[in-house]
């Protein structure tokens with residue numbers, strides 16, 4: 001059975017502005033769909049997205065997790081040694097990074113990160129209204145993450161621009177990509193410099209990668225590129241994760257009340273917000289062999305777009321998936337992916353999200369939307385530019 005064609009452009013403005021309006025049609029069309037707009041297959045059902053993520057031998061990453069097939073096209077930048085790599089390379093680099101982003105490291109960071117979240121949220125709560133994106137979601141990760149890596153102080157504002165460019169580059173070379181890339185040479189040059197040993201502060205996770213290089217766990221060139229992964233994946237992701245957490249809590253006052261009554265639900269609230277609105281909406285894989293999914297054939301060497309966010313709202317898997325319910329069991333959601341590539345920084349993201357949710361629960365009596373969020377279109381991220389909320393302090 002051939003894949004059912006679905007005539008939507010998953011990187012078109014209309015789709016990116018409200019992907020959830022299109023996901024139902026993608027899921028309903030079939031387990032495997034054909035997307036003529038981008039000449040790629042797609043999967044949007046929970047069962048098949050999670051199965052493909054788990055089967056990294058059939059659905060590989062080394063030919064790129066964006067639309068560009070590295071076997072045929074020049075990558076936008078030197079491939080990530082984690083995201084755009086297969087075993088055995090991937091397993092070596094991932095192991096090295098796992099030892100740096102360790103539970104112990106996270107445990108040590110918690111007290112300082114908590115204090116910073118509390119102080120920021122308390123200050124914002126004393127006003128009548130604030131912008132949940134520009135004054136909270138974009139601010140908090142920048143208060144904690146660059147210092148943890150040990151980044152140079154000058155030019156950190158380039159991180160968000162750089163990440164937006166890279167996440168756009170996973171899509172086609174559309175207007176969104178072109179608009180982002182214009183005048184971006186400075187941000188790219190800054191990140192290249194920031195990844196170098198001589199520009200990293202001692203004691204940070206960046207320098208820890210070079211210390212692994214000194215132990216011959218990787219080369220110095222690999223160390224630079226692994227630090228680049230921290231810089232690329234560590235900021236715009238949590239910025240928009242926190243942004244959507246606040247969006248969800250403010251649009252669902254009953255859920256915010258539940259959280260206020262029991263701030264220990266903060267961790268679950270953030271996790272549910274990631275299921276309900278998944279920051280990383282999509283990633284591609286490439287088939288390493290002919291494969292049949294639910295009766296539909298995908299040939300070897302095909303690009304397959306995995307709709308993570310659609311899987312996370314699949315009514316075939318979740319009860320009332322559109323409902324934001326902080327007490328729901330969200331285990332198995334694919335907002336952080338699944339399998340060997342599952343987000344390296346997930347504990348970092350969870351800690352940031354939990355601490356912001358808890359700070360809101362403890363310091364804010366009510367948080368209400370002042371209109372609709374303003375979106376920033378990105379080919380991969382569901383991103384926010386601005387979202388004004390009205391607040392009352394606790």
Ligand code: OVM
Nearest residue numbers: 080082083228229232233
């Ligand atoms: C990387 C990288 C870049 C973007 C996203 C990502 C979500 C990883 O450079 O390894 O994971």
